[in-house]
Amino acid sequence: MTAMDEQEQRRRRLAAWRGSHRVLARRSTDGTVAEGLAALAAAVGGGSGVGGGSEAGIGSASSTGAGSGFVHDPDDAVDVYGGGVVADLERRVAGLLGTEAAAFFPTGTMAQQVALRCWAGRTGNATVALHPLAHPELHEEGSVGAVSGLRTVHLTSAARMPSAEEVRDHPEPFGTLMLELPLRDAGFVLPTWDELEAVVAAARERDAVVHLDGARLWECGPHFGRGLQEIAALADSVYVSFYKSLDGLSGAVLAGPEVLVEEARVWRHRYGGQLFQQYPAALSALIGLDRELPRLPSYVAHAKVVAGAMAEGFAAAGVPWFRVHPEPPHTHQFQVWLPYDAEVLDEASLRQAEETGVTLFRRWGAGAAGLPPRVSVTEVTVAGAGLEWSAEDVREAVGVFVGLLK
Helix, strand or coil: CCHHHHHHHHHHHHHHHHHCCEECCCCHHHCCHHHHHHHHHHHHHCCCCCCCCCCCCCCCCCCCCCCCCCCCCCCCCCCCCCCHHHHHHHHHHHHHHCCCEEEEECCHHHHHHHHHHHHHHHHCCCEEECCCCCHHHHCCCCHHHHHHCCEEECCCCCCCCCCHHHHHHCCCCCCEEEEECCEHHHCCECCCHHHHHHHHHHHHHCCCEEEEEECCHHHCHHHHCCCHHHHHCCCCEEEEECCCCCCCCCCEEEEECHHHHHHHHHHHHHCCCCCCCCHHHHHHHHHHHHHCHHHHHHHHHHHHHHHHHHHHHHHHCCCCCCEEECCCCCCCEEEEEECCCHHHHHHHHHHHHHHHCEECCCCCEECCCCCCCCCEEEEEECCHHHHHCCHHHHHHHHHHHHHHCC
C-alpha cells in the first residue's frame, strides 16, 4: 500500500469511527485539532466543551479547584522549563502513588530510559531483567542498549510475568528487574497479587531493584484488590503514562525516592526532555486524573461483561476457532484472536461502522509468535461509551460482524 493509499484509508477509518453512534471507547485522537483545543480550553475555564472530545469528558466541570470547576488555576502563569501546572501534576501523582517525588517527562520511553540508567549507576550493574514482550524490547528499536548502554536479559519467554523461581534461579546477576503491569503484548495480562509479591521478594533476595513499567498501572487495582499506593510501594520506582488510560495529550511521570527523581531530572535535561512549555499536556493529564481515573474500575468490571458476550457471540455465529484473551480480562483491555487475514478483518470492521454506525473492532494485526498461522489479533478497550452496551448488544454486533466476513 502506498503512502497515499494509507492516508486515504486513515481518513476512511476516522470518518467511520467518528460517525458511529455506538463504540466501546471514544478516543481524543478521533477528533480534530479544533475540537481538541476547544475541549482543553473549556476544561481549564470551567465551561462546556464541544463534540468529538475524549472519554475523559474534557468539557465538563472538574472535581478539583475548591469548587471552581477548574483543573488548575486558569490565571496561573504558563510553565517555563517546569513549575506551575507541571509541578502541580508532579505533586498530584506522587501523592496518588505514595512516593517521595515525581518528575514529568514528555514520553514514557524517555522516563524509563532514565530510570534504568540511574538504577544501573546506583547498583553498579548495567544488566536489566525484563520480558521479551516488554515495551523497550518490542517497540523501542533496542533503545536500552543503543542509547543507555545497558544490557537486557529475559527470565521467561512465556506470555506472562516471570515467576519467583525464574527470578531466583536466573544464572547471572542483574541490577534491575523491570515488570510491565499489565503486560500489554501478551494480552494485558497481570499476575495475582501473591505472585507479584513473590517476584518482588525474589528480586530483593538477589539485591536487585524493582522498576514498574506502569503505563497502564491506573487500571490494575481491581484485579489485585489493592490501591495504587500499595501496588507502587512494592517497587523502587514506577513510571505511569497519561495518554493510554487517562486520554491525556501525551506525557508520563517517573515516581520514586527524592534522590532518584532529582538525578532523573538531570538526565531528563541531557536526553532533551526539558521542554520549554508543557502546560497543554500537563493540563490534559490533570483532567484525566480527575475524570477518568475514578471511572476505571467500572470500565474493568464492564470489560468482563463485554468479553464474555463476545465469546458467546462468536460461538453462536459458528466461527470455527476464536479466542478472547484473557477471559475474563484482567483490566479494561483485552485481545480477540480470529483465523482470518488482518486485511479481511479490517475491511469487515470498517464496513460494520460505515453501514450500521457501530464500531465493534478497530485495527487488526498479525498475531504474536507462537499463534497458529493466519491468526490475527485486535485489542479491545472498554471505556465510558462502552458502559452503554448490554451483553445482548455485544452479541448482536458480533453476529453482524461475522456476517460481513462471509
